[in-house]
Amino acid sequence: MIHLLDKYFTTTFFAPVARRWANRGSDIAIPVLMYHSVSNEPETEAHPYFWVNTTPERFEAQMRFLKENNYNVISLSHGVELLYGAGNKSNKQASYVVITFDDGFRDFYLIAFPILQKYGFTATVFLPTDYITDHTKKMAGKEHLNWDEVSELYKHGISFGSHTANHAQLKDLNSEQVKDEIRHSKQIIESKIGAPIDSFSYPFAFPEEDKELTRRLTDTLIACGYKYGVSTRLGRASAKDPIYFLKRLPVNSRDDLTFFKAKLEGGYDWLHWIQLTSKVIRAKLTTP
Ligand SMILES: [Zn+2]
Helix, strand or coil: CHHHHHHHHHHHHHHHHHHHHCCCCCCCEECEEEECEECCCCCCCCCHHHCCEECHHHHHHHHHHHHHCCEEEECHHHHHHHHHCCCCCCCCCCEEEEEEEECCECHHHHHHHHHHHHHCCCCEEEECHHHCECCCCEECCEEECEHHHHHHHHHCCCEEEECCCCCCCHHHCCHHHHHHHHHHHHHHHHHHHCCCCCEEECCCCCCCCCHHHHHHHHHHHHHCCCCEEEEEEECCEECCCCCCCEEEEECCCCCCHHHHHHHHCCCCCCHHHHHHHHHHHHHHHHCC
């Protein structure tokens, strides 16, 4: 459903409406971009909504667009501070953006990072730690970062978070397994870079319709010492979000600058309602 409608309605209707309403409420909304791979690799999914690759040319154009339009690219921790911190320290006129990458692919080091550096931007990379090794290895068909590269990136201002250990489908695991995935991945990144890891990115579509699971995951993340996290819930992040499952905006090669701009301005936020409704309906249909 979402993937049939999103681009048309976002650019033609919802972006202009969102623009008109910007700065009216007291809450700010921050676009948290969700990238995976920056590469020319072919996609495996037929429909562009599910694509995970952004070509280097398109990624560069998107970063240039942010620079030329005076977007204020901030770290995820800074974004969380602005959304949830005591006292509203945000500047309403500033257009904040947070950049995130899931899965820890090596093309982040080789292609995305040099482009980010060129524009002076930072990003957070979420690592499925079982895929990160001491040597460059192809796992599940793609090269992932190695620990030396992670350390080097960290020294150059890139932040890291956990994406579980084994890129696990957490909703299918028991409580002990979930705890292992969440705790182990945090500990290993901390031991490799020598700094605390505060953030978590839920792998796969986030089952937000399952309130019990959401509550259990939140408790586990708190118990393991995480402070905040992101998910695949669609839209710009706001303080109305649960702090461990902030909304993000998926970006890929399909995002020409018109679509990219519309997403940044809130033109994609309406899709969360459809996303949640379809999940609830699907959950009801599959429950015996
Ligand atoms: Zn992932």
